[in-house]
Amino acid sequence: MNIPRRKLLHLLAALPCGLRAASADSERRYILQHFVRDLPSVFAPISHAGPNWVTTSFLFDTLVWKNRDGVVPLLASAWEVSPDKRRWTFRLGNGARWHDGKPVTSRDVAFTFHYMAEHPVAIWSSEAVRTLEAVETPDERTVHVRTKAPSPDFLDAVAGTAQILPQHVWRGIQDPVKYLDPPAFLGSGLFRHLRTSRGEYTLLGANHDYFLGSPLVEQLVLKSVNNAALALRGGDVDAASLDSPLAAKQFSSEARFTVVRGPFSYYVTKLVFNVKRSPFDNRMVRQAIAWALNKQEMVRLALEGDGIAASAGLLHMDSPWFAPDLPRYGPDPARAQDLLSKAGYSRRGADGIRVSDSGKRLSFTLLQTSSSIELGRLAELIRDQLAVVGIQLMIQAVSVGPMEHLMETGEFDLALDGHGGTNNVQIAASHTDYPAQLYHNPALDAAYQRFTTSADDAVRRESAAVVQRIIAEDVPMIPLVNARELLVYRRDKGIEWFWTKGGLGGGVPQWWNKLALLPRPGQRKK
Amino acid sequence: MKRYATVVARCLLLLAVITLLNFFLIRLVPGGPLEVISRARVESGAAPLSDAERSMFARYYGLDQSLSQQLLSYGGMLMHGDMGQSTFFRRPTAEIVSQYLERTLLLVAAGLLVAVGAGLPLGIISAARRGSLFDSSLLVVEMILHAVPPFLIATAALIVFAVTLHWFPVAGSAAITVGESSFTSVLRHLALPALSLGVWESTTVYYLTRNAMVDILGEDYIRAARAKGLGEHEVLIRHALPALAPALLARFSVLFGSAIGGAFFAEQVFSYPGIGQLSLTAFQNYDYLLLRGIFLVLSATMLAAYLAADLWLIRFDIRSGERT
Numbered sequence: 066m067n068i069p070r071r072k073l074l075h076l077l078a079a080l081p082c083g084l085r086a087a088s089a090d091s092e093r094r095y096i097l098q099h100f101v102r103d104l105p106s107v108f109a110p111i112s113h114a115g116p117n118w119v120t121t122s123f124l125f126d127t128l129v130w131k132n133r134d135g136v137v138p139l140l141a142s143a144w145e146v147s148p149d150k151r152r153w154t155f156r157l158g159n160g161a162r163w164h165d166g167k168p169v170t171s172r173d174v175a176f177t178f179h180y181m182a183e184h185p186v187a188i189w190s191s192e193a194v195r196t197l198e199a200v201e202t203p204d205e206r207t208v209h210v211r212t213k214a215p216s217p218d219f220l221d222a223v224a225g226t227a228q229i230l231p232q233h234v235w236r237g238i239q240d241p242v243k244y245l246d247p248p249a250f251l252g253s254g255l256f257r258h259l260r261t262s263r264g265e266y267t268l269l270g271a272n273h274d275y276f277l278g279s280p281l282v283e284q285l286v287l288k289s290v291n292n293a294a295l296a297l298r299g300g301d302v303d304a305a306s307l308d309s310p311l312a313a314k315q316f317s318s319e320a321r322f323t324v325v326r327g328p329f330s331y332y333v334t335k336l337v338f339n340v341k342r343s344p345f346d347n348r349m350v351r352q353a354i355a356w357a358l359n360k361q362e363m364v365r366l367a368l369e370g371d372g373i374a375a376s377a378g379l380l381h382m383d384s385p386w387f388a389p390d391l392p393r394y395g396p397d398p399a400r401a402q403d404l405l406s407k408a409g410y411s412r413r414g415a416d417g418i419r420v421s422d423s424g425k426r427l428s429f430t431l432l433q434t435s436s437s438i439e440l441g442r443l444a445e446l447i448r449d450q451l452a453v454v455g456i457q458l459m460i461q462a463v464s465v466g467p468m469e470h471l472m473e474t475g476e477f478d479l480a481l482d483g484h485g486g487t488n489n490v491q492i493a494a495s496h497t498d499y500p501a502q503l504y505h506n507p508a509l510d511a512a513y514q515r516f517t518t519s520a521d522d523a524v525r526r527e528s529a530a531v532v533q534r535i536i537a538e539d540v541p542m543i544p545l546v547n548a549r550e551l552l553v554y555r556r557d558k559g560i561e562w563f564w565t566k567g568g569l570g571g572g573v574p575q576w577w578n579k580l581a582l583l584p585r586p587g588q589r590k591k
Numbered sequence: 592m593k594r595y596a597t598v599v600a601r602c603l604l605l606l607a608v609i610t611l612l613n614f615f616l617i618r619l620v621p622g623g624p625l626e627v628i629s630r631a632r633v634e635s636g637a638a639p640l641s642d643a644e645r646s647m648f649a650r651y652y653g654l655d656q657s658l659s660q661q662l663l664s665y666g667g668m669l670m671h672g673d674m675g676q677s678t679f680f681r682r683p684t685a686e687i688v689s690q691y692l693e694r695t696l697l698l699v700a701a702g703l704l705v706a707v708g709a710g711l712p713l714g715i716i717s718a719a720r721r722g723s724l725f726d727s728s729l730l731v732v733e734m735i736l737h738a739v740p741p742f743l744i745a746t747a748a749l750i751v752f753a754v755t756l757h758w759f760p761v762a763g764s765a766a767i768t769v770g771e772s773s774f775t776s777v778l779r780h781l782a783l784p785a786l787s788l789g790v791w792e793s794t795t796v797y798y799l800t801r802n803a804m805v806d807i808l809g810e811d812y813i814r815a816a817r818a819k820g821l822g823e824h825e826v827l828i829r830h831a832l833p834a835l836a837p838a839l840l841a842r843f844s845v846l847f848g849s850a851i852g853g854a855f856f857a858e859q860v861f862s863y864p865g866i867g868q869l870s871l872t873a874f875q876n877y878d879y880l881l882l883r884g885i886f887l888v889l890s891a892t893m894l895a896a897y898l899a900a901d902l903w904l905i906r907f908d909i910r911s912g913e914r915t
Contacts, residue, residue, distance in 0.1 A: 299761035
């Protein structure tokens with residue numbers, strides 16, 4: 066670039082003006098701290114699943130949505146389900162239009178379900194739409210869906226997660242993964258896509274023709290920042306969810322910020338046993354460790370007191386399927402030591418580590434992902450608490466990919482792991498990796514099967530309770546803690562964020578519910 | 592001519608070896624993109640990948656081929672100047688890498704400008720006044736600065752100038768805009784990362800300059816110039832400075848490499864979307880083709896810097912030879 070010296074001086078002098086221009090922009094904009102790496106495609110198989118889905122939720126609508134209490138209409142104004150939970154009927158409301166002005170019809174809905182089933186690369190709901198047997202559209206506004214088996218979770222699994230695509234855009238697209246031309250972002254949502262700078266931000270513009278009303282902000286920016294607390298203070302973002310209770314506390318004394326202490330997260334941190342490897346193939350040893358651990362101390366020291374001890378049955382206490390009367394463990398080191406003695410580890414060596422009669426020492430490696438300070442602290446606390454009962458742990462930090470590999474191939478003793486989705490029974494038993502890698506229990510599978518195929522709520526509730534009881538008693542892993550969801554936002558911007566019960570869509574544990582950007586009755590645009 | 596050819600051939604051979612190493616080293620890391628997809632789904636509350644989905648994704652990304660088949664097809668693609676498709680971004684790797692590399696090179700160039708602007712004159716003055724209070728004090732200051740990790744300098748700059756004084760933005764590479772970003776906004780976003788990098792790198796420039804200058808000022812021809820009655824300024828400008836250039840050039844590639852490393856820290860602190868941030872994304876998502884592309888381009892860039900410095904030195908030597 067060849068810039069004359071005079072022009073360069075002029076530009077340098079204009080730097081403070083750039084600052085003023087930025088201030089003018091900020092009047093029209095709302096900036097969210099959000100994970101942005103790529104263009105906001107519905108078909109982004111490797112982009113981080115939940116955050117990417119939240120981004121596209123601003124551009125595309127689903128049939129139903131959730132407010133702070135539960136499911137509410139969106140594209141569908143009404144719906145009904147047959148008693149056998151296999152036939153769902155949705156009535157589309159009047160007025161929803163694509164960003165190019167064309168009306169959203171039942172044909173678009175049917176097309177989306179067929180297209181997602183044919184191209185199963187949408188990270189969400191593609192698996193679920195393949196359970197559909199038939200989709201019929203008797204008129205422009207009615208959609209009949211018949212499923213292969215009873216689908217009591219259809220609202221969460223499909224109607225609330227499958228983002229409806231415009232048929233006139235996607236009809237001829239053979240490879241949706243690589244389709245990233247501007248029409249790929251044309252939806253019916255509250256915002257239109259204006260620009261994405263990869264790794265940096267996605268800029269969205271208000272859709273003033275939105276059928277539920279014009280959004281409260283002219284532009285919405287989803288911005289990647291590595292330090293959310295500093296970005297809030299520096300005015301680079303207007304709202305951010307924070308991982309650290311300590312960081313959130315620093316904002317609570319400032320009038321210009323609102324700190325929201327949300328519910329305890331669906332994200333659970335858990336200690337996973339390699340149940341195929343001795344001595345963790347012995348349930349007594351696993352239970353002994355459960356009795357030795359002090360989860361309250363973990364909450365106090367690793368989460369600054371802002372969390373809860375997780376349920377032994379893995380499901381979150383806010384889940385509609387949560388079973389409250391499960392066994393509770395620890396902290397009871399005496400009981401843990403008694404169980405270890407019964408399991409054949411009655412002697413202690415000179416270094417205090419328990420030894421079996423055959424000379425096997427209770428000394429193991431604990432794998433831990435190096436993704437957060439809290440995880441590091443938890444690993445150290447587990448090591449210290451188990452040392453009291455004569456178990457030695459060596460902590461080994463690894464990144465996520467290698468950890469997944471080591472756990473899947475069974476090359477580990479113990480692993481400190483974590484995941485979301487604990488409001489769904491699926492997470493407890495749906496896959497060989499869950500509730501714990503390498504763990505298999507036919508009784509658990511049978512209970513889960515009953516849960517997924519029954520249309521009777523009482524049978525489902527009882528089956529969900531059996532799933533949790535088996536996990537709590539058999540202890541293939543120990544759910545440790547759920548941290549609190551924390552949010553900080555600028556008060557003067559006029560947007561009040563709220564937590565969505567059950568998580569967005571199928572359970573994305575994020576704050577950014579688009580309904581917060583719609584005017585409430587009597588509210589004016591800033 | 593033969594010396595030029597030898598240097599170029601050595602660089603090309605090195606590049607080939609690095610490319611081969613990159614291919615295998617990345618695959619030695621346990622895990623893969625399918626684990627990452629599955630993990631990302633579960634962390635968000637969705638079901639993990641089923642076996643059928645795993646096979647489908649493996650086929651889609653060519654991960655079902657043997658390693659030797661993948662190496663052959665990668666070699667074939669490189670012959671045609673194609674670095675393949677990034678699995679994460681679903682765009683040609685070359686397009687993604689060039690987009691991010693452009694920002695990093697801008698940051699490195701600006702950082703080096705600051706580093707040379709500060710380190711070079713200070714190094715010269717320090718050498719010229721060797722043993723003085725100024726020299727000793729500066730040595731201590733530079734030693735402290737050199738010992739401070741670059742991310743600490745960057746974080747301090749971020750907290751003071753962006754978070755507290757609001758003079759500069761906290762994150763990003765340019766203003767958020769629908770159209771192309773203005774030059775002014777690019778400068779504003781570049782200023783703090785470049786200054787942090789520059790301050791940290793300036794210590795290296797300072798030491799290089801000072802040490803080289805001390806050696807030069809001890810040479811016989813400098814003593815002869817002084818004996819002829821030339822003033823210290825004249826000795827410095829007419830005789831010492833021209834000799835400094837090759838000494839610094841010989842170390843330019845080291846400085847460049849160190850600046851690229853420093854830029855990675857600055858990118859992380861300032862959320863500056865450069866090649867360091869891209870490497871992190873590629874690694875976290877096991878985007879093999881993108882990782883290979885990044886390593887290849889970075890290696891080529893570093894080798895180009897080495898090559899440029901080597902060729903320059905050869906040219907200088909020849910000219911010296913002609914003079915003598």
